[in-house]
Amino acid sequence: MNGLKFEVDSQKCVRCGACIRDCAPGILASGEDGLPVLLPGSEARCTRCQHCLAVCPAGAVSIFGRNPADSTPAGNLPEPESMLRLIRLRRSCRSYQRKNVDAETLDQLKSMLAWVPTGVNNHRLDFAFVDDLAVMDEIRNSVNARILERMNSAPETLGGLLRYREQVLAGKDVIFRGAPHMLVVSAPEDSPCPAYDPTIALSYFELYAQSLGLGTVWCGLAAAMFSLFPDLGERVGIPAGYRLGYVMLFGPAAVRYPRATQPEPVRIHSVC
Ligand SMILES: Cc1cc2nc3c(=O)[nH]c(=O)nc-3n(C[C@H](O)[C@H](O)[C@H](O)COP(=O)(O)O)c2cc1C
Incomplete structure (x- = not known):
């Protein structure tokens, strides 16, 4: 032994x-x-x-x-065409229904996270889920009230949010997009790849969530709020010694995209 x-x-x-x-x-x-x-x-x-x-x-x-x-036995993988459709049809969702994702689906999403790869198989990420719309509303209202106040008192501290000044002043939730749920991923400072692991986890999460019919959006604005208002990290329970990775909003979508976008070609070159 x-x-x-x-x-x-x-x-x-x-x-x-x-x-x-x-x-x-x-x-x-x-x-x-x-x-x-x-x-x-x-x-x-x-x-x-x-x-x-x-x-x-x-x-x-x-x-x-x-x-x-x-263990899950090996079997047929999803057809490449299915994977490609998922990748093409994934959209950032900024319009949500005001209701929680059902508990079973939330559990499915959470269980999946054990399979995401991490550098040196470290697997010490922290996944802070806002499971309930009422909690999300409390966080949303607190942050939006403070942003509104800053927009008047110290707008220079708001950086990229200034782009949304008119909407913020009109009371629009430009940060959390009315989403019922938020996933905040953080990594231990001393883990091998704290800069990458949270993003990789959220990439898997996003595609799986969208395959389940949910809307998701990467949220740099929400992530910025954690620097602006450090108590937010405490509110969602980011553990000591961990640093924020990134934030994703998700929930039942209130918008539907009947077709994919037609993106510009990306820059690719072969190294000879
Ligand atoms: C790292 C990252 C941060 C983002 N931050 C925000 C954000 O704060 N708010 C938002 O509405 N969308 C945000 N997005 C979504 C992008 O704006 C979106 O991907 C882009 O407009 C293209 O739309 P699509 O995702 O539907 O293809 C972010 C996306 C990424 C990858």
């Missing part, structure tokens, strides 16, 4: 070496009887990716007490 609980069912193992080859930090080796073994003293180098469990063709490898039979 080892601290990682790396275990191999010797009856099932076909000694193919797939787990050894696929181990990124290279801490598995072939033992005397051909069974994979953990190299002595290597446990701290394990990135906990579970590739050994996932790649085994015989389902013979277990780690961290996980039973390979409990």
